[in-house]
Amino acid sequence: MKTSSLVVAGEPAERARIRWRHGIAAIWLIPFAVVFTLFCLAPMVWVIANSVQTTQGFTLxxxxxxxxxxxxxxxxxxxxxxxxxxxxxxxxxxxxxxxxxxxxxxxxxxxxxxxxxxxxxxxxxxxxxxxxxxxxxxxxxxxxxxxxxxxxxxxxxxxxxxxxxxxxxxxxxxxxxxxxxxxxxxxxxxxxxxxxxxxxxxxxxxxxxxxxxxxxxxxxxxxxxxxxxxxxxxxxxxxxxxxxxxxxxxxxxxxxxxxxxxxxxxxxxxxxxxxxxxxxxxxxxxxxxxxxxx
Incomplete structure (x- = not known):
């Protein structure tokens, strides 16, 4: 009973450490996400928006x-x-x-x-x-x-x-x-x-x-x-x-x-x-x- 209670008590701490490591790893992805947004997503959105724009407004x-x-x-x-x-x-x-x-x-x-x-x-x-x-x-x-x-x-x-x-x-x-x-x-x-x-x-x-x-x-x-x-x-x-x-x-x-x-x-x-x-x-x-x- 004591062993099982220790295992159960230790599981939340282990999950917290895993979440912490995942959070630290995710922080290192922020520069990549910023660069990807600025140089890939933003230009793509701009191109799509301007493709349907003419002198008459937004048309095809x-x-x-x-x-x-x-x-x-x-x-x-x-x-x-x-x-x-x-x-x-x-x-x-x-x-x-x-x-x-x-x-x-x-x-x-x-x-x-x-x-x-x-x-x-x-x-x-x-x-x-x-x-x-x-x-x-x-x-x-x-x-x-x-x-x-x-x-x-x-x-x-x-x-x-x-x-x-x-x-x-x-x-x-x-x-x-x-x-x-x-x-x-x-x-x-x-x-x-x-x-x-x-x-x-x-x-x-x-x-x-x-x-x-x-x-x-x-x-x-x-x-x-x-x-x-x-x-x-x-x-x-x-x-x-x-x-x-x-x-x-x-x-x-x-x-x-x-x-x-x-x-x-x-x-x-x-x-x-x-x-x-x-x-x-x-x-x-x-x-x-x-x-x-x-």
Whole structure:
């Protein structure tokens, strides 16, 4: 009886200590909450509020104009096409690159990861300038390939050129995101599958890829978001002459043709909704796969 009474008496004190530790931990989150509110939530609320504001007051006229305009629809189509193609190509290359990194010596692996980390930050104007020097109209590789009779119809300043430059800066990011996921694979699984008569492609189809599926889907979403929100590389390469949704938003804010920040806000809201739909679809697929696995 004495032991049980001591345990009961000690439980409130233990719960109080736990609440105190949780309270101290929550205090350290206040600076993060302030920064998140000022630089994420507040701008988002401002954009949403201004997207429904026109000279006639609060209406949905901006959204109606966007959805009825072939020009803005083309901007979304071009952005989606470039983002989907570059993300898919970069993801495939990153999968092979991350899988290969697990087979190379430690020193070479660290070197490749360091180079990938460095090149993932080489975007914007420097990257566009590098591609112009290499594969532009009078680029060194372009002149070399033309002398060999190759790549006669390639145009860096077209949608194919943008897909190429987007894929380039997506590959290092994909490798950095997927490389830790391959630690979930055990080499003994492949050996056991081989002993049971499974081919290498059967192992990857039935074991490897299902285990990596959450990381692959998540990486694709991040690559897609990174591509569809990119602006500096495309603008520096085409001088704003290629119709992309980010270029249109920047033009409406800076007033290149005419100043209309409310229309830019409406385009930004639609872009956020597009990313939200893709993210929700990815989460639904992951949950469905998890239920089937159980």
């Amino acid at each position: 006229a901006n959204y109606a104009e966007i959805l009825s305009s072939p020009f803005y629809r083309q901007a979304f189509e071009n952005s989606l096409r470039i983002s989907l193609w570059s993300s898919a190509l970069a993801l495939v290359i990153a999968i092979f690159g991350a899988a290969s990194l697990r087979r190379v010596p430690g020193r070479l692996r660290r070197l490749v990861v360091s180079v990938a980390n460095m090149t993932s930050n080489l975007t914007g104007v420097p990257l566009a300038f590098a591609f112009i020097i290499l594969v532009g109209t009078n680029g060194s590789l372009t002149l070399l390939f033309e002398a060999w009779g190759l790549a006669k119809h390639f145009d860096l300043y077209s949608i194919n050129g943008l897909i190429l430059i987007y894929t380039y800066f997506q590959i290092p990011l994909g490798i950095l995101l997927l490389y830790p996921a391959f630690d979930a694979l055990d080499d003994d699984w492949q050996a056991a599958a081989s002993l049971l008569g499974a081919k290498l492609w059967q192992y990857w189809r039935d074991v490897g890829l299902p285990v990596l599926a959450p990381a692959i889907f998540g990486t694709f979403i991040l690559l897609f978001a990174n591509a569809i929100g990119a602006y500096a590389s495309a603008y520096a390469l085409t001088q704003g002459n290629f119709n992309l949704i980010t270029v249109r938003i920047a033009g409406l804010v800076s007033g290149d043709l005419f100043l209309d920040p409310n229309m830019a806000a409406a385009l930004s809201v639609l872009l956020m909704l597009l990313l939200l739909v893709v993210t929700v679809a990815n989460q639904w697929l992951l949950n469905r796969r998890a239920r089937h696995a159980r």
